[in-house]
Amino acid sequence: MEQLKGFGIVPFAKGALFNMLRTYKSPNDKVSALIENGDIISLKNGLYVVSEKHRSEKLIIELIANQIYGPSYVSLDSALAYYGLIPEKVSVVSSICSKRSRKFKNSLGHFYYFSAKPDYFEIGVNSISIDNRHHFLMASIEKAICDKIIFTQNLNIVSIKSMELFLVENLRFDFSGIQEFDFSIIEKCIECGIKTKALTLLLKYFKTII
Numbered sequence: 001m002e003q004l005k006g007f008g009i010v011p012f013a014k015g016a017l018f019n020m021l022r023t024y025k026s027p028n029d030k031v032s033a034l035i036e037n038g039d040i041i042s043l044k045n046g047l048y049v050v051s052e053k054h055r056s057e058k059l060i061i062e063l064i065a066n067q068i069y070g071p072s073y074v075s076l077d078s079a080l081a082y083y084g085l086i087p088e089k090v091s092v093v094s095s096i097c098s099k100r101s102r103k104f105k106n107s108l109g110h111f112y113y114f115s116a117k118p119d120y121f122e123i124g125v126n127s128i129s130i131d132n133r134h135h136f137l138m139a140s141i142e143k144a145i146c147d148k149i150i151f152t153q154n155l156n157i158v159s160i161k162s163m164e165l166f167l168v169e170n171l172r173f174d175f176s177g178i179q180e181f182d183f184s185i186i187e188k189c190i191e192c193g194i195k196t197k198a199l200t201l202l203l204k205y206f207k208t209i210i
Helices: 002-007 014-020 027-036 061-068 076-082 141-151 160-170 183-191 196-208
Strands: 040-044 047-050 072-074 092-097 102-106 109-115 125-130 134-139
Touching: 002 014, 002 047, 014 027, 014 047, 027 040, 040 061, 040 102, 047 061, 061 072, 061 076, 061 092, 061 109, 061 134, 072 076, 076 092, 076 134, 076 141, 134 141, 141 183, 141 196, 160 196, 183 196
Parallel strands: 072 134, 092 109
Antiparallel strands: 040 047, 072 092, 102 109, 125 134
16 A cells, blocks of 8 residues: 555554545454555554555654553663673563553564663653654663663572673673763662662762772
8 A cells, every 4th residue: 555655664553544544334344454464563552654565764663662562761781782781682672661560572583671660760761763753761870770780580699790791791791981971860860779789789880990
């Protein structure tokens, strides 16, 4: 369908699709046919994106993650990999959300959302612009590291040495840009009272290697 090209790479709701299909007697059946024929991709119930058959641009997976469940911002390994700070390829798109934790699976991959309290959620979130046309929310580098520490289960960091081992051996973190870090973001995260000791050790460690 030629009209599908108008959606571009931005996810759209079933209402927008129904508006396009208003001349059909059974729009639900047509939606199912569009999915089955590979014209559109179902991201979750009622949310879709156009398949590569009807678009010329590559999908922005971070934008997709923001739209599947929100308010949310991409973080943890997904953000650290985006910034080029860890070498591993990320198989799950991880985000922090202000609602309850959720997981979604579709043909594009796995999307995990970890719940955070409002005062913590709003710290250190950046709006990333792609070609001044598409925007998505992502944790700053500093917030992504804090999120990684807070949302990693059974993480036992009790000293600066154990923090170093976590960053260097576990994450294989790239410290080349640490002089540009905004430590006030980590300080604000500490003030929220979540894993305070570990975040304080993180801040102390970074300051020892500048």
